[in-house]
Amino acid sequence: MKLRVDLLPHGGYSDTVLVVDILRATTTAVAYLERGASALLLTRSPDVALALRDTTNAEGDTVRNERYLLGGERGGLPIPGFDFGNSPVEAAGQNFTQREVVMNTTNGTGAAHIAATSGKHVLLASLVNAHAAARRARALAVEEIAIVCAGTDERVSLEDVYAAGVLAEYLLAMGEFTIDDGARIALTLRRNLGNPLEALSSSSHGVYLERLGLGDDVRWAARISESTIVPTLEAQQGREGVLRFVAG
Amino acid sequence: MKLRVDLLPHGGYSDTVLVVDILRATTTAVAYLERGASALLLTRSPDVALALRDTTNAEGDTVRNERYLLGGERGGLPIPGFDFGNSPVEAAGQNFTQREVVMNTTNGTGAAHIAATSGKHVLLASLVNAHAAARRARALAVEEIAIVCAGTDERVSLEDVYAAGVLAEYLLAMGEFTIDDGARIALTLRRNLGNPLEALSSSSHGVYLERLGLGDDVRWAARISESTIVPTLEAQQGREGVLRFVAG
Ligand SMILES: [Ca+2]
Numbered sequence: 001m002k003l004r005v006d007l008l009p010h011g012g013y014s015d016t017v018l019v020v021d022i023l024r025a026t027t028t029a030v031a032y033l034e035r036g037a038s039a040l041l042l043t044r045s046p047d048v049a050l051a052l053r054d055t056t057n058a059e060g061d062t063v064r065n066e067r068y069l070l071g072g073e074r075g076g077l078p079i080p081g082f083d084f085g086n087s088p089v090e091a092a093g094q095n096f097t098q099r100e101v102v103m104n105t106t107n108g109t110g111a112a113h114i115a116a117t118s119g120k121h122v123l124l125a126s127l128v129n130a131h132a133a134a135r136r137a138r139a140l141a142v143e144e145i146a147i148v149c150a151g152t153d154e155r156v157s158l159e160d161v162y163a164a165g166v167l168a169e170y171l172l173a174m175g176e177f178t179i180d181d182g183a184r185i186a187l188t189l190r191r192n193l194g195n196p197l198e199a200l201s202s203s204s205h206g207v208y209l210e211r212l213g214l215g216d217d218v219r220w221a222a223r224i225s226e227s228t229i230v231p232t233l234e235a236q237q238g239r240e241g242v243l244r245f246v247a248g
Numbered sequence: 249m250k251l252r253v254d255l256l257p258h259g260g261y262s263d264t265v266l267v268v269d270i271l272r273a274t275t276t277a278v279a280y281l282e283r284g285a286s287a288l289l290l291t292r293s294p295d296v297a298l299a300l301r302d303t304t305n306a307e308g309d310t311v312r313n314e315r316y317l318l319g320g321e322r323g324g325l326p327i328p329g330f331d332f333g334n335s336p337v338e339a340a341g342q343n344f345t346q347r348e349v350v351m352n353t354t355n356g357t358g359a360a361h362i363a364a365t366s367g368k369h370v371l372l373a374s375l376v377n378a379h380a381a382a383r384r385a386r387a388l389a390v391e392e393i394a395i396v397c398a399g400t401d402e403r404v405s406l407e408d409v410y411a412a413g414v415l416a417e418y419l420l421a422m423g424e425f426t427i428d429d430g431a432r433i434a435l436t437l438r439r440n441l442g443n444p445l446e447a448l449s450s451s452s453h454g455v456y457l458e459r460l461g462l463g464d465d466v467r468w469a470a471r472i473s474e475s476t477i478v479p480t481l482e483a484q485q486g487r488e489g490v491l492r493f494v495a496g
C-alpha cells in the first residue's frame with residue numbers, strides 16, 4: 001500500500017483521499033455532524049451555497065428553504081448572508097438535527113473538490129477525528145491513501161502538514177506502506193514540533209485566528225481523536241458544484 | 249525583513265529570490281561556473297536550447313555555434329542532442345572556459361523562470377554554495393528573501409526543503425527576519441533529518457538517482473558551502489524564453 005502526502009492539493013488521486021484543513025473547515029465539519037447535521041454540502045462557491053438555500057417565488061420574494069443552514073468564511077471572517085462562520089466552537093454549541101449544513105470556505109472546500117474529481121473514496125480528516133479517519137481510510141483503500149493538505153491560498157500550511165503527520169503515524173501503525181517525500185516531511189513535523197496545541201499555535205494561521213479572537217477554535221482543533229465521526233463523500237452525487245458528505 | 253520559503257514555486261516574488269533544485273540543476277549550475285563557464289542560459293524548453301546552438305545555413309546544413317554547450321535532463325536522463333546530462337560530477341571534470349552552458353532540466357529551470365517573472369534579484373542556490381548564496385541574498389534584499397523549492401513534477405521534494413532549511417539557518421544567523429510556515433517547516437527538517445547526505449539519501453529523488461547509478465551526484469550535492477560562486481540573473485535579459493546567469 002502506498003501512502004502519499006500532498007502538501008498542497010495536486011490532483012490525480014485514484015483511490016482513497018483524506019482531505020485536511022484543520023483550521024478550520026474539516027474540524028468544523030466534524031462538529032456539525034457531531035451536533036446532528038444529516039449532511040454537509042461543500043459548494044464550489046458562496047453563490048452556489050446561497051442558491052441552495054434561497055429561491056425566488058412567483059411574487060419575486062426570496063423563499064428560504066429551512067432544511068439548509070449556511071456556514072463558511074473568507075480569510076477567517078463570516079460570509080455575508082451565511083448563518084454561521086466556520087467555527088467548530090460555534091458549531092458545537094448548536095443543534096443541527098434534521099438540517100443540512102452548506103459549507104464554503106477559503107481553502108478546504110476547494111481541496112475537497114479537487115479530491116473528488118478522481119478519488120474513489122473521499123473523507124474529511126482533522127485532528128479531532130484522526131484515528132477514526134485513518135482507520136476508515138485503511139479499510140477502504142486498495143492501493144493508495146493520499147492525505148491532501150488544503151494549505152492557505154496555494155501556500156503550504158504548517159498545521160495541515162502536522163495533522164497529516166498524525167494521520168500518517170496512525171496509518172504506519174496499522175500496516176505496511178511505501179511513503180513519499182510529503183509523508184516524510186509530515187512525519188518529521190509531527191515528531192518534532194511538540195504537542196498539537198504547540199504546533200497549531202506556532203502556525204501563521206493559528207496566530208492569525210488568535211488575533212481575530214478565535215483562539216478557542218484553535219484549542220478545539222488541537223484535540224486528538226475525540227470524535228469517531230468521519231465525514232464521507234456519498235457515492236451518488238447530485239447537483240453540479242456541490243459535494244455531499246454524511247457521517248461515516 | 250521577511251523570509252519566505254515556498255515548498256513549490258508559487259510566483260508573486262517582489263524582491264530577492266533564491267531558487268533551489270539541489271538534485272541536481274542548481275548544484276550543477278555552480279559546477280559549470282566553477283569550471284570556467286562564462287554564463288549559464290536557462291531555457292524554457294529543450295527546443296529553445298537546441299535552437300540557440302544549432303542554426304541552418306543557406307545550403308540547409310546544420311551549423312553548430314561552438315560558443316554553446318547544452319546540458320540537461322528529463323526525469324534524470326540525458327536529453328537527445330544535448331552535450332551533457334545534468335550531472336555536477338560530470339561538469340566538475342570538464343573545462344568550460346569561454347563557453348556558455350545552455351541548461352534545461354525537468355524542474356529547476358522552470359522554477360527559475362517563475363522566479364524571474366517578478367523577482368528583482370534571482371540567484372541559484374544549492375548546498376554547495378549555501379553560505380555564499382545566503383550572504384548575497386541578505387546583501388541584496390530590501391524587504392523580502394524568498395527561497396523557492398523547485399520540487400519534482402509539482403510535488404514537494406524533501407531534499408529541496410532541507411536545503412531551504414540550511415539557507416534559512418544561515419540567514420537567521422545574519423539578522424532579524426519574520427518567517428512563514430514554509431520557513432518553519434524547512435528549519436524543522438534541517439534540524440531533525442541528520443546531516444545533508446543522510447537527508448538527501450532518504451529523499452525519493454536521491455534514491456532514484458542512486459538506482460540510476462548517479463549516487464556520486466547525490467554525494468557531490470550534499471557538501472555544504474564548498475563554493476563561493478552564486479549564479480546571478482543578469483539585469484539585462486536578451487532572448488525570449490532564455491535566462492542568463494553569470495557568476496556572482
Ligand atoms: Ca486552513
Ligand SMILES: [Ca+2]
Pocket residue numbers: 269270271272273355356398399400405453
Ligand atoms: Ca530536483
Ligand SMILES: [Ca+2]
Pocket residue numbers: 269271272273353354355356357
Ligand atoms: Ca531539475
